Amino acid sequence: MIVVDHLTKTYGGFTAVNDVSFTCAPGRVVGFLGPNGAGKSTTLRVLTGLTPATSGSATIGGHLYRDIPNPASQVGSLLDASAFHDGRTARETLRLSATTMGLPAARVDQVLSMVGLTPDEARRRIGNYSLGMRQRLGIANALLGDPRVLILDEPVNGLDPAGIHWMRQLLRGFADGGGTVLLSSHLLHEIELIADDIVVIGNGAVVAQGPKDSLIGEPGTQVRSSDDAALAQALTAAGVGVRASTEGGLYVQAPADVVGRVALDARVALSELRTAGSGRLEQMYLQLTAGAQR
Known part of the structure; x- marks a missing residue:
């Protein structure tokens, strides 16, 4: 469990984080969103013990990061994939971390396999890595x-x-296994796909937080059929909201399986049936952070 409680961080006369509070529960992926300069990185640095809080607290499992015994065995972090020593190989980097944590050398091979770095790639110097390979190494280290x-x-x-698909599956599997994930990203589509909860920060303060679906609403359904008028009439009779879609066909305020059952009962053939409303997170995010954009 991650608990950020009335966290404030100031640098001289500048307040980077202002009275921020949120929690991340086991089994959940929390998307941490905000424009550049909003205070996300400062919050993460306080959480991982790299920057002291001015007031308030940021704890993991009820403890400050600095008070966790062998913290890397409890908390995995990736804040900057460029922070690795360019002159070392990936294997050397992970072996050094493993030795520091008291782990067997075999664990290095396990995580290299998990993140898809081959033995040949693991023997290459990090200075020759692409950014994507550095990210995989960073996840392996975490x-x-x-x-x-x-x-x-x-x-x-x-x-x-x-x-990206691999990363999404990895983080989803980690959370489904009872792990806690705090994920900061500017790729809103990916956050919309994977996150269970959302925290949005702007100008150092939380502007919205909560379960993803409660913030952006349940997705509707885009449908086309052989007789849209008859389908709309059947949906309305079933108590389902329906309107003409800007994409053609109908936009229905119900899940696709509900729409499919109504269409089957009404004997209307469907030519398109899919979840609609992708990009809802982006619309909410831009509205909430309009005053904080650079």
Whole structure:
């Protein structure tokens, strides 16, 4: 469990984080969103013990990061994929981390396999890595101690579509296994796909937070049929909201399976049936952070 409680961080006369509070529960992926300069990175740095709080607290499992014994075995973090020593190989980097944590060398091979870095790639110097390979190495380092909490800042930067899909599955599986994930990203589509909860920050303060579906609403359904008028009449009779869609066909305020059953009962053939409303998070985000955009 991550608990950020009335956290404030000031630098001289500048307030980077202003009375921020939120929680991240086990089994949940929390998307941490905000424009550049909103205070996200400062919050993550306080959480991971890199920056002291001015007031308030940021704890993991009820403890400050600095008070957690062997913290990398409890909390995996990736805040900057460029922070690795360019002259070392990936294997050398992970072996050094493993030695620091008291882990067997075999764990290095396990996490290299988990993140898809081949033996040949693991022997290459990090200075020759692409950004996507650095991100995979960063995730390997975060997972090395088999933690129950992951704190990640822009982990999909530099990944190709297959890599982004892999990352999504990895984080979803980690949370479904009881882990806690705090994920900061500017890729709103990815957050919309994976997050259970959302925290939006702007000008150092929380402007919205809560379960994703309660913030952006349940998705509707886009449908086309052989007789849209008859389908609309059947949906209305079933107590389902329906209107003409800007994409053609109908937009229905109900899940696709409900629409399909109504269409079957009305004997109307469907030519399109899909979840509508992608981009809802982006619309909400831009509205909430309009005054904080650079």
